[in-house]
Amino acid sequence: MKPFSDPRIASGRQRPRRMTRLFPIALPVAMLALLACATNGSAAQDAESGDGLQVTVMIYSGRPDPTFTIDDEATFEELRGALSAAERADFEGETVIPSILGYKGVRVENRSGVAGLPAVFLVYDGAIEVRDRGRRFLADPDRRLERSLIQEATERDVFGDDERAPGIIREDLGGPSGPVS
């Protein structure tokens, strides 16, 4: 066996040139690979969005929040009615969802474009934030819409074996009169 039988390799002169030839190819390939890694996460998230409305109960900080999907026309109609009946309200903050630890409200996303409902609405503590073409604020007297969404979440058992979450939400909604059992 002749380890350096190729004179170009044995001389060591051609190696750098070969590398320089490869460099313009390798660089874009590496950049494309990095780009693919960077976009992987959001692609995975998009794949999760199905038909209907995605409802997120915003309660945790580190763990993923519990979510469920509303996909029946009767509930769509109830929500359309609730939002169209809600009165405009003045709201001083940037968003109705507070940056606090513990329960922070409910987020509803209309990713599949259910007719007659906004792209996103957020509900907390008597206020509704509607995000569609712009942003507007509505009133949610007695936290009725928020309570009904939490009720829906409870019936669907989205909290699983988390026995603490319903109590934290109940306390925020105002005691045992709230709908969370």
Add this chain to the structure above:
Amino acid sequence: MKSRRRWLLAGGIALLGVLVGACCSLPSYTPSFWNGSSQVQWNNNCYNYSNNKRTDTFAQPGRAAGSPWTALTCPAVDVAAVADGIQRLPASGSCPKKECKIALVVAPGWDYHWYRLDTNGMWSHKPGGTQATSLDNSSNPIASPETADRGPYTDFCGYYCSCSSKEEGQGRETIQ
């Protein structure tokens, strides 16, 4: 020969750039990066924010290392974060390589939460998918995560060092 030298010079500059880019630096309090769009705000949590790393995956301690947290206790989340490369704060009390000081707290059996120390000397955090803020649950600025109003997150676990960045969302730790 000239071309070889040119390539060596270019390689040297690139290497220097990589080394400088890999250096840790402290973040300033710039919540607009995290609060500016729904995609960033809702898909990045307290672990993303404290490590100053946008992943859009609601990052979990230990997931990037293949060993995610197994219980919601200080020791279990600590082990998972250390597996990701986050270092426990040395006894000296300061991070040795200009890393950012971050802090872990836990609501026992329920959830965990992280804070970060900004260049202004105050702490800030991002409770889950909400906006990043410098205020605690009582709307007070956070001088110390140990004394801040943390709601149900009653257990203070300790301080850590994370290789952060001056640029928001560009922290150097590998989290997922």
